[in-house]
Amino acid sequence: MxxxxxxxxxxxxxxxxxxxxxxxxxxxxxxxxxxxxxxxxxxxxxxxxxxxxxxxxxxxxxxxxxxxxxxxxxxxxxxxxxxxxxxxxxxxxxxxxxxxxxxxxxxFGQLLGEMDLYLFAEGNHRNLGQVFGAQCLTMEGVAGVRFAVWAPNARRVSVVGPFNGWDGRRHPMRLRHPAGVWELFIPRLAPGEPYKYELLGQHGILPLKADPVALATEAPPNTASRVASPLAHDWQDDTWLQQRAARQGADAPLAIYELHVGSWRREGGEGGALLNWRQLAERLIPYVIETGFTHIELLPIMEHPFGGSWGYQPLSQFAPSARYGSREDFAAFVDACHQAGIGVILDWVPAHFPTDAHGLARFDGTALYEYAHPFEGLHQDWDTFIYNLGRTEVHGFMIASALHWLREFHVDGLRVDAVASMLYRDYSRNAGEWIPNRHGGRENLESIEFLRHLNDVVKTEAPGALVIAEESTAWPGVSKPVAEGGLGFDYKWNMGWMHDTLKYMGQDPIHRRHHHDLMTFGLIYAFSERFILPLSHDEVVHGKRSLIDKMPGDRWQKFANLRAYLSFMWTMPGKKLLFMGGEFGQWREWSHDHELDWYLLNYGDHQGLQRLVKDLNRLYRQEPALHVQDCVPAGFQWLVGDDRHNSVFAWLRWSPTGYPLMVVANFTPVVRHGYRIGVPSGGQWLEVLNSDAEFYAGSNVGNAGGVIADDLSSHGQPHTLTLNLPPLGVLILRPE
Missing domain, CATH: 2.60.40.10 (Immunoglobulins)
Structure with a gap:
């Protein structure tokens, strides 16, 4: 030749x-x-x-x-x-x-049905976690994995992984017009295989991308998605699910223990390995039962690349973090909580996502999941991208993520993070750094529509589940039904109450008379929404100090102040949330890299604080007056709200039937002898809780277990109690 x-x-x-x-x-x-x-x-x-x-x-x-x-x-x-x-x-x-x-x-022929593609493009596909991503199934009698990914502006998309040497020439996918979805069935591929997508954008090959709808991932710092078989857990929580709507209603006790899975406890103590979900179940569930909380709330457990974000910068909105085990492990954890009578709430983040190259950022070479313009698409506070929820596919993607956790894993509620940043286009932006809506206003109409749609869909698709807003502005109707013009959330965090009361408690008692209104102002708007009173993780980090360390005075006064403050909180209208460590007086600020300082429970004052929280939770659950009318004005009545000179407050909590409870708080270290307060009924009033009791490491000033009312009117009531008010203490009394 x-x-x-x-x-x-x-x-x-x-x-x-x-x-x-x-x-x-x-x-x-x-x-x-x-x-x-x-x-x-x-x-x-x-x-x-x-x-x-x-x-x-x-x-x-x-x-x-x-x-x-x-x-x-x-x-x-x-x-x-x-x-x-x-x-x-x-x-x-x-x-x-x-x-x-x-x-x-x-x-193999076309894989996805036309209805799947239509619903996805419309933003109404509720089951993306069972259709998109990597799905283990049988095609024409052949077992394998069907891949599907949305990338409408890519010129070519391939599935890559160890099974093909990460070579994008081996498994290029089919594009389904006009939805912009790429699909491919790879025979004989097994669960557990790592994979990513290789995309050819308009200007060349992009960094390998993890699957937006991955059901499982590699453990960080590795970033690949993993093929996951369908969840095979045998659920045993029917009784819980049948009772859930009643257990989580506005008239039910809701005491939430917020925790970060990686730092509540570690294997072997400080510096040890992370607990997996099954180990956590063995240790956490008995503790939650012992301390009396009704629910746990987990900082985001969706897979996230950077542990220091605490999960608030997730990249896998359908995958539990591989740090703590498999999907089946997480399902078993939720099931075990339910069988023990404990609800599970997840923090969920639809407001923004991180800029990591393997994630959603410029997924197909264009601003696909995010807004293109930085005035809309870049969150300056967190250096993250903002979801373009006005795009139907992104809107539907996030709705499907929410439903995935509620239905696939039987989760009882989602706390939606950073709602305030979603509602306003000028959130944390200077003049000239934001783009008005189509009416020229500052409201983010697309996000508002998304939140309303989310709340309506959850009520239909996951009956009895909660959606809770972390929202810090005066936006009206956050927990008002969508049909009545509200956003439709079940509850809203009362951030104003938290900031005001923590500011008051941080004052030296001698100065509290000048800040008296901080403790009463919250009652002006307490029933404008259905509120949760939160003492969350955000209040014990970044130099804000732990709860116990925020309190003024010497060691004894710090503990007395915190006992009084928690007693005040538990007897105020609103559901309760406390971040881990607050229940026993963790001194250090919370660190996601270290477990809580459990050794502190060797000391009497820390034990006393924990005992108080247990008893507050017990009372809150047992006494209808403390929870049945948490969200309506009829459940609360001031008796003494203006005694700023003595820093004393007194109020009644009412139930629709049965007796009221009276609460008296003295926020000075001075014993108030013979303090007279009007009450609605005569006879014996029992002292059912005294935060200054010796049992809680207090000074044991009180009223010997009870007081007989005088037939003397006071404070608009027909009878009067004459009480000894303990220093920095709270009393709870009820008629015998």
């Missing part, structure tokens, strides 16, 4: 046109199914496979019998063969390191 003559191969005659071949080799072909796989012609079917680095390929029938050797072509790795008729076949691929037998991914 002349040196000038190009070498020819037997398979060259069955190749498609030069442009198609060149595009395939360069990894730029937008429709690999037009070239690869079986294609009928007048003489049977032409089969083409592109397997770079393959030594040889045989065609077998489904029983394993040999049909033919595939012919090499002038393109290394591109093999062809004509079959006499269309028929199912297998590929026997010989690699340098061994032999592989598999079905041809390009022999």
């Amino acid at each position: 002349s040196a000038s003559m190009p070498q020819t191969y037997p398979g060259d005659a069955l190749l498609p046109g030069e442009d198609d071949v060149d595009a395939l080799i360069r990894g730029e072909h937008a429709d690999p199914f037009a070239i690869l796989g079986p294609h009928a012609d007048g003489e049977g079917a032409i089969v083409r496979v592109y397997l770079p680095h393959a030594v040889a390929v045989d065609l077998l029938d489904r029983a394993g019998g040999k049909l033919a050797d595939m012919e090499p072509s002038r393109v290394p790795g591109l093999f062809v063969q004509r079959l006499e008729r269309q028929q199912p076949y297998l590929l026997r691929i010989r690699w340098a390191e061994g032999e592989q037998v598999t079905e041809d991914p390009y022999s």
Whole structure:
């Protein structure tokens, strides 16, 4: 053969046109199914496979019998063969390191149904976690994994992983017009396989991307998604689910223990390994039962690349973090909580996502999940991207994420993070750094519509589940039904109450008379929303000091102040939330890298504080007056709200039926002897809790367990109690 003559191969005659071949080799072909796989012609079917680095390929029938050797072509790795008729076949691929037998991914037809694509494009696909991403299923009798990913502006998308040497030429996907969704079925792929997507954008290859709808991931710092089999947990929580709506209603006791999974406890103590979900269940559930909380709330456990974000910068909105075990482990944890009578609430973040290259940022080379303009799409406070919830596909993606946790894992509620940042286009922005809405206003109309839709959908799709807003502004109707013009949340965190009362408690008692209104102002608006009173993780980090360390005075006074403050909180209208460590007086600020200082429970004052929280939770659950009318004005009545000179407050909590409770708080270290307060009924009033009791490490000033009312009117009431008020203490009394 002349040196000038190009070498020819037997398979060259069955190749498609030069442009198609060149595009395939360069990894730029937008429709690999037009070239690869079986294609009928007048003489049977032409089969083409592109397997770079393959030594040889045989065609077998489904029983394993040999049909033919595939012919090499002038393109290394591109093999062809004509079959006499269309028929199912297998590929026997010989690699340098061994032999592989598999079905041809390009022999399968379209995978996703038209309805799936229509609902996705419309923003109403409620089951993306069971359709998109990597789904283990059987196609035409063949077990494997179906991949589906939205990337409408990509020129080519491939699935890559160890199974193909991370080579984007091996498994390019089919584009489904006009939804912009790419799909591919890879036969014989098994659960546990790591994978990513390789995308060719308009300007070249992008960094490998994790799957936006991944059901499982590698453990950080690795960033690949993992194929996950369908959740196989055998749920045993029917009784809980049947009772859930009643347990979580506005008239039910809701005492939430907020915690960060990675730092509540560690294996072997300080510096030890993270607990997995099953270990956590063994240790946390008995503790929550012992301390009397009704619910736990977990800082975000959706997979996130940076542990220091505490989960608030998640990148896998459908995958529990691999730090703590598998999906099945997490399901078992939730199930165990339910069987123990404990509800599970997850923090969930639809406001923003991190800029990591393997994540959602410029996913297909364009601003797909985020707004394109930085005045809309970049969150300056957190250096994160803001979801473009006005885009129907993104809107639907986040609705599906919320439902995924509520339905797939039986979670009882979502606390929606950073709602204030979602409501306002000028949130934390200077003049000239934000883009008004279509009416010229500052409200983010797209996010408002999303939140309303979310709350309506949850009520329909996950009956009895809660959606709670972390919202710090005066936006009206956050917990008002959507049909009445509200946002539709079940509860709103009362951030104003938290800031005001913590500011008051931080004052030296001698100065508290000048800040008296901080403790009463919250009652002016206490029933404008359904509120949760939060003492959350945000209040014990970044130099704000722990709860016990915020309190003024010496060690004894710090503990007395905190006991009084928690007693005040537990007897005020509103549901309760306390971050871990606050229940026993953690001195250090919370650190996500360290477990709580459990050794402090060797000391009497820390034990006393924990005992008080247990008893407050017990009373809160047992006494209807403390929870049945938490969210309506009839449940609260001031008796003494203006005694700023003595820093004393007194109020009644009422239930629709039965007796009231009276609460008296003295926020000075001075014992008030003979303090007279009017009450609605005569006879004996029992002292059911005294935060200054010796049992709680207090000074034991009180009223010997009870007081008999005088027939003397006072404070608008027909009878009067004459009480000894303990220093920095709270009394709770009820008629016998």
